[in-house]
Amino acid sequence: MKEKTPAKDSTAKRPGRPRTKPAEVRLDELMAAAEKLFLEKGVEATTISDIVESAQVAKGTFYHYFSAKTDLLEALGKRYTERFMSSLERAMSACAADDWVGRLQVWVYANVETYVKTYQIHDIVYTNHHHHDRSNQAKNAILDQLLEIIDGGCRAGVWSPPAPRVVALLIYSGVHGATDDVIAARTKNIKPFAHSVSEACLQMLNPAKKAAA
Structure with missing residues (x-):
């Protein structure tokens, strides 16, 4: 009787894209998003929530790099x-x-x-x-x-x-x-x-x- 081929384990790891971006890439995207918003809305009208939403990151990511919007402006x-x-x-x-x-x-x-x-x-x-x-x-x-x-x-x-x-x-x-x-x-x-x-x-x-x- 012919043996059955074992079914592939669906839980096996598959190669794919990394789940997180390198820190320098994430920082550059955060700064690019802020720059774009500052030019469109002005610094005062732009909130940290606006920036992280545009950059598609969590607010904690912002505070990982900057303590306030003034620090971001300096950078x-x-x-x-x-x-x-x-x-x-x-x-x-x-x-x-x-x-x-x-x-x-x-x-x-x-x-x-x-x-x-x-x-x-x-x-x-x-x-x-x-x-x-x-x-x-x-x-x-x-x-x-x-x-x-x-x-x-x-x-x-x-x-x-x-x-x-x-x-x-x-x-x-x-x-x-x-x-x-x-x-x-x-x-x-x-x-x-x-x-x-x-x-x-x-x-x-x-x-x-x-x-x-």
Whole structure:
């Protein structure tokens, strides 16, 4: 008599997707949901319940990462700065390492372009941060990036500003302040504006070649 094939155990484990997402993925989804809601409804009108519902997580998950909505805003601010600086680095990576004029021009253009694209979230996460704010870490990080370009050009003899840090402060504040004007005017084509700003910034550095001409 032929033996019966044993029935498969329905309780046997089957390979499948993990039941929980990695912590960094869950955190990114939570922050993305909050950012979207802040842009749509405003920070004050958005509740923690709104955020966790949009991210499809339990409220306990929110409190695992943040103690309050203000902590989430701070984290969004840091992420904004990191992404802003990354966009500047990517733009400058197309220039030769010793092309200080090109790097400055690209840095200015990337600042204008990125700020125009992201000013709405910038205004949300940095509501109380102004260019003159001594505790503005975002400003300090981007300013250090600019100072590296200026110092490199000084060492190479490309320009010779009498006070590099003062010029860097003026360029930083000038670029962002001028871009606010473009944003307010809802300018569609920012290329001519960005070019004019970069040329003005270059003149502030007292280029050696033009000074000798």
